[in-house]
Amino acid sequence: MLEFDIVPARRRPAEERAALLADPGFGRVFTDHMITIKFGEDGWHDARLIPFGPLSLSPATAALHYSQELFEGLKAYALPSGEIGLFRPEANARRLNATAERLAMPALPEELFLKAVWTLVEADRDWVPSGEGQSLYIRPFMIATDPFLGVRPSSEYLFAVIASPSGAYFSGGAKPVTVWISQDYSRAAPGGTGHVKAAANYAVSLRAQAQAQDAGCDQTVFLDAVEQRWIEESGSMNLFFVYENSHLVTPPLNGSILPGVTRDSVIRLARHNGWTVEERPYSVDEWRADAESGALRETFACGTGVVITAIGRARSRDGEFTIAGAAEGPVTASIRDTLVGIQRGRLEDPFGWSVRRP
Numbered sequence: 001m002l003e004f005d006i007v008p009a010r011r012r013p014a015e016e017r018a019a020l021l022a023d024p025g026f027g028r029v030f031t032d033h034m035i036t037i038k039f040g041e042d043g044w045h046d047a048r049l050i051p052f053g054p055l056s057l058s059p060a061t062a063a064l065h066y067s068q069e070l071f072e073g074l075k076a077y078a079l080p081s082g083e084i085g086l087f088r089p090e091a092n093a094r095r096l097n098a099t100a101e102r103l104a105m106p107a108l109p110e111e112l113f114l115k116a117v118w119t120l121v122e123a124d125r126d127w128v129p130s131g132e133g134q135s136l137y138i139r140p141f142m143i144a145t146d147p148f149l150g151v152r153p154s155s156e157y158l159f160a161v162i163a164s165p166s167g168a169y170f171s172g173g174a175k176p177v178t179v180w181i182s183q184d185y186s187r188a189a190p191g192g193t194g195h196v197k198a199a200a201n202y203a204v205s206l207r208a209q210a211q212a213q214d215a216g217c218d219q220t221v222f223l224d225a226v227e228q229r230w231i232e233e234s235g236s237m238n239l240f241f242v243y244e245n246s247h248l249v250t251p252p253l254n255g256s257i258l259p260g261v262t263r264d265s266v267i268r269l270a271r272h273n274g275w276t277v278e279e280r281p282y283s284v285d286e287w288r289a290d291a292e293s294g295a296l297r298e299t300f301a302c303g304t305g306v307v308i309t310a311i312g313r314a315r316s317r318d319g320e321f322t323i324a325g326a327a328e329g330p331v332t333a334s335i336r337d338t339l340v341g342i343q344r345g346r347l348e349d350p351f352g353w354s355v356r357r358p
């Protein structure tokens, strides 16, 4: 296992930190340090904890041209015991390697991923906020660094981890959101990269997201690229549809939907509660018809950033429909409260999801 060289940063004073932590928003504030590890012909080397700051890269760096880059997202929480808890970090380590494999990038040993994340969290533990709805959002990423314009897998890579104290993902807080059903743009196609966390997946979602915002919506819902009929995901969140008797439906991992860590946690929690979860294709027509008839009780979206958010309305070029009066329903609230309770160390964790430094 690589040892990390430590280059301590000038730590920002406590008052400055407190002012930034009071209302950090999402992804705007960064901690004092970051991790970098390089990959070359001898494998992973030069693991470092260094001051957070600019990277120096050749303008020919492969990642800048062909998007051979990936990222992950996970959260650290200040627990009532005074310790720091990470939520299912090994799931992110595994998914990072699934993404790396798809993008012809090198695998990063899971233990090295975990050590990198913990080294940063411990160095910057004063930046883990403890306010309601707050956490330290951790962003590991990997980029191809060959200074070469030929189209082929790079031979050198940089893996880095930065961290951002964060509050609610949506500026409106936890109120139900309105989504835009994208009929003009697809996010992912069969055989593509929708099932992994390729940075390029997010670039291709941005035009649709701008359209959603122009239509007064908070987020996009993408349909399948082939028939434009089946609900896939929202680009940064997976979707769940709640029926009578806590019967949940969610689109199956069909190769173009991201296997969200929160999605998996919701499924396991719901089944643990004795609820039914069906992973099956779910069409936009079924969504609209069941919302209009009242058979559909709730819809919610989940992701690491947002955790769980109710969807109150769905809009598209064909009009708008409301789900259960656009209010958050009891199943959404119960799953959110349980998940957040486990993440924050307030509720029993029968799954062993909240982990302390080994």
Ligand code: COI
Residues within 6 Å of the ligand: 073, 235, 236, 237, 303, 304, 305, 306
């Ligand atoms: C997540 O919440 O899992 C995301 O992917 C959101 C992130 C892209 C900000």
